[in-house]
Amino acid sequence: MFIDIHCHAYRIPAPVYSFCTPDLVLKRWDMLGIERGVLLPIVSPEIYLPQANEDILEMAEQCDRFIPFCNIDPRAITNLPDAPLDRLLRHYKDKGCKGVGEVMLNWPVNHPFVQNLFKHAEAVGLPVTFDGSDIVGGDFGLYDDPGLPQLEHTLQKFPNLTMLGHGPVFWSEIAPLATPGERSFVFRPDGGQVGRLPSHPVTEEGVVPKLLRRYPNLLGDLSDFTAFNALNRDHEYGPKFLTEFQDRLFHGTDLCFFDMPVPLPELLINWRDSGKISETVFNKVARENAIRLLELE
Secondary structure: OEEEEEEOOOOOOOOOOOOOOHHHHHHHHHHHOEEEEEEOOOOOOOOOOOOOHHHHHHHHHHOOOEEEOEOOOOOOOOOOOOOOOHHHHHHHHHOOOOOEEEEOOOOEOOOHHHHHHHHHHHHHOOOEEEOEEOOOOOOOOEEOOOOOHHHHHHHHHOOOOOEEEOOHHHHHHHOOOOOHHHHOEEEOOOOOEEEOOOOOOOOOOOHHHHHHHHOOOEEEEOOHHHHHHHHHOOOOHHHHHHHHOOOOEEOOOOEOOOOOOOOHHHHHHHHHHOOOOOHHHHHHHHHHHHHHHHOOO
């Protein structure tokens, strides 16, 4: 029923923040009705231990339900902003990787190194999945300002680069922010995590739907709780959003640990069965958009 546009796995469990093993991913997918999905490697060390692209390719070779992405730290090869990263990206594309990400480097979106990675991903023809942050330091994800101007500049600069927006900084702006601080979480010195996501109804559209209308190279990765929150906070606007952007949105889990809550499939099924979204919209978001983007059939 579903394809997962965003999932993680470690071939061998890591000592900290370990993702599921491949077997546990498959077991959880079976519980959620997911037929197959994308495995995204992590290469920057801000929170998770880096993993090799070769690990993802090996897992995909052993099970055809796994669709491999590759990932490149922008500092690779020369640690310069003109590094020939296309050499690496072409290699992994030839090996079967369908995209790049998850880019979680905690640098600004418009940093020259990051822009160089985007330039080469566009040239090679690979979509990019990225996460975001509202700070630099003490977090993971590409930094952007409220209103996402750095993302917009990137979409303008690389019109043939397909970018999948993901995470709290992106999805919090489905409506205007009450305060800038509600668009992400903060890691406390004692190890806890605090913060809040917007929960009020969508009485006015934010930056995200406006960017989706303006830039056809922007797509929406609906994985993790923050995308669910953006849709679920308003059961009138959420279905309208799905319907308008039905060709641009992708079901996902961002599965990290086995018993992690994944409420999006139930929400989509409920909205389909209650008539809030059509069967056509449901099918596109659940699987058909992924098949088209990733050229699976």
